[in-house]
């Protein structure tokens with residue numbers, strides 16, 4: 496995990512602090528340990544960010560790692576439904592307990608804390624940011640190898656809070672093959688650069704649809720430009736995923752942890768190598 500050796504001390508009490516900007520890192524829940532924090536981001540909504548978060552978590556879990564998912568997409572949480580879990584989450588002296596999916600993935604989401612899952616969250620940025628910090632400091636995650644953070648789309652308050660408050664080891668950018676992509680991917684990439692967060696690479700979703708009859712690959716959104724963009728930014732393409740209704744079905748049935756996303760092998764390797 497990224498070091499935060501100077502958090503909690505002042506420039507008077509620690510020589511190491513002098514001249515360094517004050518760290519905004521939040522303290523992790525004291526009864527928990529998290530080895531690696533991986534953020535999954537997208538420049539715009541609906542490109543499959545939760546889908547990639549869920550796939551990566553499920554694949555890591557299948558390999559025997561202790562895995563958690565923090566659903567930081569507070570106003571559009573979709574992880575609990577994908578993993579077939581419901582609240583209310585319970586609290587103990589150690590903190591709020593995440594809810595475990597059937598495969599053992601530990602999940603915390605605002606939907607697990609609301610009385611009515613369908614009630615909208617109409618909160619301003621600072622409140623949303625506060626919730627994300629509490630998901631780190633007040634949730635009893637236990638000992639995790641990987642915590643995946645499903646971010647809201649864009650570069651607003653919540654992604655900024657995650658980048659500043661959590662020791663993010665790397666991010667995966669998710670995108671789709673459309674004309675706007677170049678600008679959107681660059682915005683996400685540049686934000687990470689400005690926050691000094693390593694970019695592990697980019698995943699393109701909806702790259703094509705495979706015809707169930709003839710196997711032909713149909714490029715629904717036109718030709719992909721992701722290789723060009725990735726090479727311009729000197730980051731790897733970690734996968735190109737087709738639109739595959741069988742995955743959507745697993746999500747709708749709440750058994751997404753069963754998904755074996757063969758298109759994300761490179762992404763898994765990259766995360767394991769961290």
Ligand SMILES: Nc1ncnc2c1ncn2[C@@H]1O[C@H](COP(=O)(O)OP(=O)(O)OP(=O)(O)O)[C@@H](O)[C@H]1O
Pocket residue numbers: 537539540541542543544545546547568571573647648700701736737738739740741742743746747
């Ligand atoms: N490759 C795919 N094949 C089939 N269905 C997919 C694929 N990718 C995403 N979906 C489905 O599309 C919908 C939107 O995906 P998802 O929720 O992951 O997007 P998102 O980027 O997280 O959205 P938001 O911006 O709202 O957070 C979901 O129902 C998901 O199951």
